[in-house]
Amino acid sequence: MAKAKRRIPFAYYKEGWNPKTSSPIELSTTADRIIPSEYESSMDGRIFCPACFTNLNRVPKEKDCFSNQREPFFSHQKRWKNVKCDLRSNKPKGKRYDSWEDARKAVENKELVIISGFIQDEPELQEDVPPSVYHETPVEDLEGPPAAAPLARHTGKELELPSKITSVMGICRKFDEHLLKYYQLPERRYPMRLIDLLHDIREVTEVDDTPKLYFGIIGSSKNMGSTPSNIRMTWVECNNGVKDFCIKTIDRIATRKGIHEKTESKGRIILVYGKVVKSGIGLSIERPAWGEFALLPEKYNDLLL
Structure with a gap:
């Protein structure tokens, strides 16, 4: 099952920083970035939103997870409720500019x-x-x-x-x-x-003619022929209601991006832009162009999983 998307993917942690008197630029360039699982009780009062720079809480504060196994997350403190921040909303809206x-x-x-x-x-x-x-x-x-x-x-x-x-x-x-x-x-x-533009393939259940930016966790990958010009099938974790989900690329291109049998791709996250189409009894994204897919560096996995 896919995890609920965290609207606040990470928090800034910095000793001595004050949202009322200190510079947001100082915070964003010098603070440590932490995800909810890295939070320690000693950080209380010293973690801040990466968008509006006000104080955050880790929920729950002490436990590593909720009683229903839901994972912890960051939440804005109520005392800053008058400070606008689009990361508060679970239904994000498009950005528009005044001039x-x-x-x-x-x-x-x-x-x-x-x-x-x-x-x-x-x-x-x-x-x-x-x-x-x-x-x-x-x-x-x-x-x-x-x-x-x-x-x-x-x-x-x-x-x-x-x-x-x-x-x-x-x-x-x-x-x-x-x-x-x-x-x-x-x-x-x-x-x-x-x-808010990243869509978890584990939540996809039907075809979609509108191209979107997706991310998926690789399960296996195979060249379906014998030459680099053949199709490479890369299967990713999918919804329980979908038989399978495959990203179909040219083997030569996928190989140049690190997706092939000679490397351990299983568990890696792939980002891909495209339409979701029917593929046999499953779904797929077919023939993304050179610039439309890539492996995410593993050090960033925790920001999505």
Whole structure:
């Protein structure tokens, strides 16, 4: 069974920091990031929200889990209820900006990322790079066309902002820093925090024609032929109501990204952008392009699982 998504994936922990008098930049650049399972009672009063920078509680405070086996989570303290924070809500809404200047500043500060598409073509393999090792391409982000972004609610107005053609690998790199940024993905009208755009494959039960960003836990992977140009089937953990769920890629491309029999892929998290389609008696995401899938570095597993 999939776990409930944590709206606050991690907290900042820092001794001596005060939300009323100290700098949020100091907190975000110098504090330790902790997940609920790393919390200790001595941290009480010293953990803060990564979005609004107010104090958090760990619930439950002392036990490692609830009596029903539900795992602990972070929650805002009631004394800060007047401070707006979209991580309080279980039904996140799209981000809108009050002015062109606000939106442009968010893009320049890398708080807002507008993706017009993902890199489609497989880059050439450098001669000095072993084929079994994936190395990121020198150019990860390309300039995309101007993209429409909505202004504040009820105005009905839009503005054009610069966009990127990027890769899921670029999202996986420094994943903890990207998780709370606002992303506007292709075919989505409003930017949302990355954490709210990630869909757990274990919760998927039917086909979906709208491309989304999914994550799954790899169970097994197999080249269905004898050459690198054949299809590689990578099965991931799925919902109990689904027979199986497979990500179908070209073996050569998957191999360059570290998905093949010679490495222990089982248990690794894969991020993939695409549509969910019917596949035999199960479901699948088929033929994602070069920039549409990647393995998440293992050090970030705890932010999703």
